[in-house]
Ligand SMILES: Nc1ncnc2c1ncn2[C@@H]1O[C@H](COP(=O)(O)OP(=O)(O)OP(=O)(O)O)[C@@H](O)[C@H]1O
């Protein structure tokens with residue numbers, strides 16, 4: 001971690017949601033840092049709160065959600081205190097681009113692809129737009145920009161592609177179109193929530209390579225959410241592991257993968273097909289946020305837990321220069 005300002009910094013975030021069965025504490029003690037130009041992964045099993053964190057960053061939490069604690073700073077400004085109008089016009093879709101999980105659902109089947117992408121640019125404007133330009137000049141410029149972007153994301157015949165409907169594209173091509181949409185307004189940060197889960201393995205790999213190439217050549221930062229530790233290993237400089245709504249480990253990807261400090265991270269890594277012999281899973285399931293275990297939320301599934309684990313949330317222990325872990329085992333190891 002360096003001393004310069006983070007592009008995105010989430011600190012001590014706690015979010016709850018009112019449900020018919022009571023208050024669900026979906027996020028608790030979530031910390032995250034994304035530096036300019038870096039690629040950061042968030043990894044954790046289904047239900048660990050990854051998408052809720054993404055929604056909080058984008059300012060699109062459900063109405064029933066309440067931010068109980070913490071901050072989300074982007075370029076030093078707290079997004080949680082930002083007026084909704086400013087968040088919509090200056091941050092979401094503009095300074096922060098978003099690539100959704102399912103390219104089959106994210107494009108409206110009723111409208112041509114070009115109309116949908118042009119709408120993003122009409123709303124937010126494109127980098128270098130001339131405020132004095134006429135509507136038709138601006139439209140021409142936006143279309144030319146989109147053709148260039150579609151060429152870059154390897155859509156064949158980009159000019160004609162803008163006049164086609166979503167069903168005329170494969171899933172991988174649709175995801176390329178959505179990546180173009182996320183980049184169109186010149187964001188500083190792109191957030192991608194499981195962008196390849198709906199695609200076959202070969203297409204997944206191509207999309208991951210494309211994302212990495214695009215962020216590198218444009219100097220963008222990428223927040224990449226996945227339950228697939230293999231995808232994170234391929235793409236990310238840093239990784240933050242979440243379990244049951246909490247941050248449990250973060251560090252450089254190679255450090256976390258080679259020397260995980262939290263038993264949950266070790267278990268996730270061991271489950272990956274490249275590392276395990278035959279099918280293995282982590283026994284048990286992610287607890288309901290309505291009734292999370294006290295102390296370490298992973299303790300009931302952890303092979304190394306002791307009575308201490310359920311007393312209080314383990315403190316954050318720095319086990320190497322840029323590697324922190326929330327586990328009492330690390331305290332015991334004397335590495336506070
Ligand atoms: N609006 C809501 N009301 C009640 N509970 C919710 C709501 N949104 C999310 N949750 C709960 O919060 C927890 C985290 O959900 P979230 O979708 O953030 O997880 P995730 O890590 O993105 O999972 P996945 O990998 O399946 O996408 C889950 O237990 C989910 O049921």
Ligand SMILES: [Mg+2]
Nearest residue numbers: 050051052193
């Ligand atoms: Mg999700």
